[in-house]
Amino acid sequence: MTLLSVKDLAVARGDLPVLEGVGFALAPGEALVLRGPNGIGKTTLLRTVAGLQPPLAGQVVAAPEAVAYAAHADGVKAVLTVDENLGFWAGVFGQDRVAEALDRMNLRALADRRAANLSAGQKRRLGLARLLVTGRPVWVMDEPTVSLDAASVALFAQAVARHLAAGGAALIATHIDLGLATARMLDLTPFKARPPEDGGRRGAFDEAFA
Amino acid sequence: MSIWEYANPKRFMQTSGLLLPWVSGVAALCLMAGLVWGFFFTPVADKFGATVKIIYLHVPAAMMATSAWAMMLVTSLIWLVRRHHVSALSAKAAAPVGLVFTVIGLITGAIWGQPMWGTWWAWDPRLTAFLILSLFYLGYIALWAAVENPDTAADLTSVLCIVGSVFAFLSRYAVLFWNQGLHQGATLSLDKEENISDVYWFPLLLCIAGFVLLFVALVLLRTRTEIRARRLAALMARERLA
Amino acid sequence: MIGLLIRDLRLAVRAGGGFGLGLAFFLLVAVIVPLGVGPEAATLAKIAPGILWVGALLSCLLSLDRIFALDFEDGSLDLLATSPIPLEGVAAVKALAHWLVTGLPLVAVSPVLGLLLNLPGPGYLWLVLALALGTPALSVIGAFGAALTVGLKRGGLLMSLLVLPLYIPTLIFGAEVVKRGAAGLSVGTPLALLAGITAGSLALLPFAAAAAIRVNLR
Numbered sequence: 001m002t003l004l005s006v007k008d009l010a011v012a013r014g015d016l017p018v019l020e021g022v023g024f025a026l027a028p029g030e031a032l033v034l035r036g037p038n039g040i041g042k043t044t045l046l047r048t049v050a051g052l053q054p055p056l057a058g059q060v061v062a063a064p065e066a067v068a069y070a071a072h073a074d075g076v077k078a079v080l081t082v083d084e085n086l087g088f089w090a091g092v093f094g095q096d097r098v099a100e101a102l103d104r105m106n107l108r109a110l111a112d113r114r115a116a117n118l119s120a121g122q123k124r125r126l127g128l129a130r131l132l133v134t135g136r137p138v139w140v141m142d143e144p145t146v147s148l149d150a151a152s153v154a155l156f157a158q159a160v161a162r163h164l165a166a167g168g169a170a171l172i173a174t175h176i177d178l179g180l181a182t183a184r185m186l187d188l189t190p191f192k193a194r195p196p197e198d199g200g201r202r203g204a205f206d207e208a209f210a
Numbered sequence: 211m212s213i214w215e216y217a218n219p220k221r222f223m224q225t226s227g228l229l230l231p232w233v234s235g236v237a238a239l240c241l242m243a244g245l246v247w248g249f250f251f252t253p254v255a256d257k258f259g260a261t262v263k264i265i266y267l268h269v270p271a272a273m274m275a276t277s278a279w280a281m282m283l284v285t286s287l288i289w290l291v292r293r294h295h296v297s298a299l300s301a302k303a304a305a306p307v308g309l310v311f312t313v314i315g316l317i318t319g320a321i322w323g324q325p326m327w328g329t330w331w332a333w334d335p336r337l338t339a340f341l342i343l344s345l346f347y348l349g350y351i352a353l354w355a356a357v358e359n360p361d362t363a364a365d366l367t368s369v370l371c372i373v374g375s376v377f378a379f380l381s382r383y384a385v386l387f388w389n390q391g392l393h394q395g396a397t398l399s400l401d402k403e404e405n406i407s408d409v410y411w412f413p414l415l416l417c418i419a420g421f422v423l424l425f426v427a428l429v430l431l432r433t434r435t436e437i438r439a440r441r442l443a444a445l446m447a448r449e450r451l452a
Numbered sequence: 453m454i455g456l457l458i459r460d461l462r463l464a465v466r467a468g469g470g471f472g473l474g475l476a477f478f479l480l481v482a483v484i485v486p487l488g489v490g491p492e493a494a495t496l497a498k499i500a501p502g503i504l505w506v507g508a509l510l511s512c513l514l515s516l517d518r519i520f521a522l523d524f525e526d527g528s529l530d531l532l533a534t535s536p537i538p539l540e541g542v543a544a545v546k547a548l549a550h551w552l553v554t555g556l557p558l559v560a561v562s563p564v565l566g567l568l569l570n571l572p573g574p575g576y577l578w579l580v581l582a583l584a585l586g587t588p589a590l591s592v593i594g595a596f597g598a599a600l601t602v603g604l605k606r607g608g609l610l611m612s613l614l615v616l617p618l619y620i621p622t623l624i625f626g627a628e629v630v631k632r633g634a635a636g637l638s639v640g641t642p643l644a645l646l647a648g649i650t651a652g653s654l655a656l657l658p659f660a661a662a663a664a665i666r667v668n669l670r
Contacts, residue, residue, distance in 0.1 A: 014359050014447070015359065015360065015361065015443070015444060015447065016444075016447050016448070047530075050534050051534060052530060052533060052534065052669050052670065053669070053670040054670070065536055067534065068534070069530065069531065069534045071527045071530050071531070072527070073525075073526055073527025073530070074526070074527060075523075075526055075527040075528035075530070075531045076526065077459070077463060077526070077528070079462075079463060079466040080459070080462065080463070080466075084459075084462070087455075088455055088456075088459045089531070089535075091454075091455030092455055092456065092532070092535045092536070092537060093535060093536060094536065130531070195448055196448075342617060342620055345616070345617040346617050348613065349613050349614040349617055352610055352613050352614070353600065353601075353610065353614060356601075356604055356607070356610050357603070357604065362603070362667055362668065362670065365663075365664075365667040366600050366664055366667055366668070369600070369660055369663055369664050369667075370600060370614065372660070373596065373618070373657070373660050374617070374618070377617065377618045377620070377621060378617075380620075380621040380649065381617070381620045381621050381624075384620065384621040384624040384625060384645075385624065387624070387625075387628070387641075387642070387645075388624050388628065
């Protein structure tokens with residue numbers, strides 16, 4: 001059984017193809033870490049997997065409402081308290097696990113504080129706690145450890161490990177080692193889209209002057 | 211062979227390249243013949259005076275102002291349903307042309323209205339409706355200009371065009387409700403009573419044909435330019451990446 | 453969806469949410485117009501329905517760009533788009549929240565402003581009724597305009613250019629109701645048309661707004 005499978009995927013940023021021929025599958029308990037230089041198209045790939053943009057070619061197969069996406073931006077509202085922020089997302093996803101998520105990400109002491117008064121790392125922890133209240137099996141995360149200190153990274157890795165142990169899966173774009181024993185690596189460099197001269201995908205407007 | 215073949219940019223560039231000189235030529239002939247005939251060889255109506263001859267610009271421009279929006283609506287729908295780039299670009303190309311026709315309609319209307327009604331501008335329902343139409347054109351053009359990614363812009367302007375069409379239609383009836391107006395009835399209609407006499411009618415038909423062809427020629431030309439610009443942008447983006 | 457409504461209301465009411473700005477603007481319009489036009493009661497009575505409707509329109513316009521832009525900037529809109537709530541529902545709920553914090557207060561204070569502008573006696577009922585029926589359309593049309601421009605850096609001005617023409621039918625029928633009501637004429641037709649525009653906008657525009665948001669998030 002696979003939770004998420006990606007077949008021969010090609011994605012474009014703006015009008016430009018950036019990646020092609022990407023394929024992988026995630027079974028319960030598996031994690032895949034995406035690597036590659038800046039601009040290779042990690043964010044574009046993750047947004048496509050999350051369903052926010054259509055692929056140029058290929059397929060993303062996942063059960064409906066299986067994917068929880070965590071972007072660069074956390075979607076944290078500064079004027080709401082930590083508890084209110086998390087409670088809102090729990091409500092949206094029809095879940096009731098706010099207290100558990102607060103404990104897991106070590107936010108219990110901050111629950112009644114407004115998000116405006118959190119440090120960058122604390123805000124990031126709140127953003128990741130949101131994943132815990134979605135109740136969805138596949139976590140798709142874009143640079144989740146930005147602005148986290150070593151202790152928080154460990155906390156986060158622990159949360160991911162627990163999620164995997166419970167039969168979840170994770171797709172993570174990151175540059176640091178999370179210390180996840182089971183995680184596989186996928187370097188995206190070989191999947192860089194070729195220019196049309198080398199047999200790559202042609203845009204609609206190349207044909208006009210062929 | 212299906213009509214959608216012409217939606218292929220390559221096919222479109224070939225065919226439109228062949229058609230363009232002919233369409234432009236016939237448009238010029240029709241307009242010259244129609245305008246000269248209309249301006250110099252029709253009798254002067256005693257009720258209206260010579261000012262009535264401005265109908266040879268006013269009526270065709272006003273007709274094309276609404277027809278251009280209708281064409282944009284159709285091509286926008288085609289883009290949303292079938293994702294043919296040429297369709298979206300032709301809508302983009304038609305908008306400024308439609309706006310210019312609307313402005314010509316308004317200006318010639320003002321020039322005509324001054325001696326007839328004694329005022330350059332009246333909040334007559336027809337004039338007001340065209341003024342509102344020009345606002346819709348402006349918004350549409352501004353949205354195309356503001357969005358950087360061309361496919362995003364095509365999608366957003368298409369949605370705006372559809373919603374705008376409904377509201378433009380509503381506005382047309384709202385202004386009728388709001389003020390009954392000075393404007394005469396339809397210049398061309400199937401109802402013989404309301405129609406103008408044949409002496410004026412034939413040159414008017416020529417002018418209308420000329421305006422339609424002029425519109426087609428301008429849209430073809432501008433669409434070709436847009437396609438070239440898109441190709442250029444794609445090449446430059448690729449160069450930056452390499 | 454209720455949770456989203458409550459969150460949006462909470463955000464609007466807390467510090468920096470801009471609650472009441474539209475209302476203050478509406479008040480300013482009603483104060484400034486007589487200063488410009490002159491104090492003759494008859495003139496003011498004549499233009500009061502139009503001024504009040506134009507004022508309501510502009511007050512609504514002021515706060516439109518907050519409907520989606522803030523959620524777009526902090527990433528919430530991405531997360532909402534991948535949540536179980538359909539984006540059409542998000543657009544509808546956000547338009548409703550906008551109406552509750554902008555349109556509804558306008559309806560409530562409009563009789564007082566009618567007084568300032570010397571609106572004739574029979575007009576008050578129709579003013580309140582017309583605004584109550586028409587302002588939901590202003591919010592939902594505005595949400596569509598905000599959705600179109602959500603990805604743009606400085607979309608505010610462009611949004612006004614897009615939204616104001618769409619407001620024209622609502623403005624005409626809404627002001628007509630008040631004008632006729634104030635003159636003691638029958639208001640059935642414009643009132644029905646106003647209600648029709650609102651009903652149609654509420655039913656269809658959330659779909660157009662959701663489509664525009666999807667395109668802008670791509």
